[in-house]
Amino acid sequence: MTETLAQALSRVGDPVQLLRNVDYPAFTFPVHPEFSNWRSESRSWNETVALMDQSHHMTQLFLTGEDVVEVLSGIAVNTFSNFRPGVAKQLISVDHDGHVIGDGILFHLNHATAQGERIVLIGHHVLIDWVRFHAERAAADGRDIAYRLEGNSNMREGDPTFYRYELQGPRAHDVLEKLLGGPVPEVRFFHIADFGFRLPDGGTTTVQGLRHGMAGQPGFEFFGPYAEGETVRQALLEAGAEFGIVRIGSKAYSVTPLESGWVPTPFPAIFSDDPLFAAYREWLPLARAGSIGGSLNGPVDDFLLTPYDLGLGRSVNFDHDFIGKEALQRIAESPARRKVTLIWNAADVASVVESQLTPGAPAKYLEWPKARYGFYQFDDVHQDGRRVGVSTDAGYVAYDQLYLSLASVDVDVPEGAQVELLWGEEPNSSKGNVEAHAQVRIRATVAPAPYHDYARTTYRDL
Known part of the structure; x- marks a missing residue:
């Protein structure tokens, strides 16, 4: 058991x-560790252009139903007033005292998946498990919400739904102009656009691109049906050859948060005595709880951080009711x-x-x-x-x-x-x-x- x-x-x-x-x-990225050497690879997104393969290391939660946004809104600090096809957001959940449980990227896709899904949450499993827990409780109460969980390639058999490639660096737009045969369209930060890539065989394919990056450099996260991934990767590599494109292995990729300033795994605030969190701990397998490393060794409260402690305050919006709202309103006055x-x-x-x-x-x-x-x-x-x-x-x-x-x-x-x-x-x-x-x-x-x-x-x- x-x-x-x-x-x-x-x-x-x-x-x-x-x-x-x-x-x-140990948390591992199921991608080749090095294509050349991690030192040179990790310089590339500052010097030329880097191609990062994110197809295999992230957990994905595909959500369907009329009540998805209502359920998410109740457990997220983010506004949903601007959530529509072509928009993504860094979804953040907190406990009743305003401490972070986890964060991930929520996509509202321009095009549905083969299973008809338009909303997908991507990231570490910590936030995804919290969302799953609430989705199951909401469905049991009769609300219209369902999910499909897709683990990373260490946890899943078969191919993922999407390929995901990050193209980043000062020459990223040069590569895109070559692929598009013209100027790169203006896309707002955390918005999704369609791109018509010219392929090496003379054909074209439509690729979705999120204006976002793991290393804080110019570029996009491109994604589409996994079966098309190798063709798109070859197109990116061929277009980028003259601009010094560098493939990034898992070792170099692991340091990108240090440059983008994103804390990948804040300690989850799931240990309060509140009945909701007691029920969550009964639901959550220990195998998904994670481990602590480091010199900090005190009461659990010493490990808890608010969105403001983590530089995520810009995502907090008080235009809706959510778990932790009153606490965050107090904290926001003087972090x-x-x-x-x-x-x-x-x-x-x-x-x-x-x-x-x-x-x-x-x-x-x-x-x-x-x-x-x-x-x-x-x-x-x-x-x-x-x-x-x-x-x-x-x-x-x-x-x-x-x-x-x-x-x-x-x-x-x-x-x-x-x-x-x-x-x-x-x-x-x-x-x-x-x-x-x-x-x-x-x-x-x-x-x-x-x-x-x-x-x-x-x-x-x-």
Whole structure:
């Protein structure tokens, strides 16, 4: 019998200790790790143009029924007044206290799938599971809503519904002009348009494109029926050859959030005593609950973040009733934290590596290019002996030759401030990917998020 999260909590007691020590499988992208080398690949979206294959690593939830928007509206901070075919949004759910459960990209497709679906939610399973739970409850109450769950290619047999390719970089529009045989149409951020691609054999095909990007650079996310994916990929590669197009493997792709400023897996606020969340924990298998990695080791409230803490405040809209609305209205008046980038001190990073080569207890092994070793990575950030925030996703950005992490810090910690990040666990957890190690301090400098000025300013306005 599958153990639920509720059953596991009754066995262990504390959610933090449960998830710190659970042997959760490593999150992998089921795409070729490197086509050349991850250092060169991860420079390409800043220097030429990158082609990223997103067809296989994301979970998709296809939704149908007259009541889909009504159900989603009740559990999302986003407005649905502008939701129509050709529009997408970063869907965000919070608990009753305004803490984030998860986020994902919700598409309202221009063209229905073969099964007649027009609305699809894409991303990590965390938010998707929360939506599934509410969809099932709504359907049981007689509302018109149904879903089709499509796991990633590690979890699913057969082909996905869509191919998905990200084309990004300063030469992305040059590639598109060649494919289109003319200028690239203006498409607003997070809007979907149809593109008529010219194929190598002289034919054409219609491709849907979302004006959006994983690395905060110019470009689109193109998608269509999976059977057409290889033809479209070859067309993109041939058109991009003269502009230096680079195929991106899973290693380089994993660091894109560090440049776009998106925290991929905030800790889900699903542990309150509210009866709704108690029912959800009874519904949710432990195998889908994730794991915690990092130095933060305290009460579960220390792990909870609001949309404002994560730089998602622009998506919050109070034009409708939703779970957490009253709490967010209070928080919006004076957010306690803000999202930043931490630039790790080079000498301290080098000392972590050196500790693997010298006698004595080493520091926690630091992976390159991505350092996250828990599904939810949470490391303590201190300044002058007091905790001022948490560091989450971390890794090496080859273009800048910097080790960076995305963090949420108190609003009174300015850019340029010096802080310390605690790296490694004390005590060491029993997760299989955690070796015996000593906790160390890494100095860091507070910088804006996204780190690059283009991603922070111009990107959304094109």
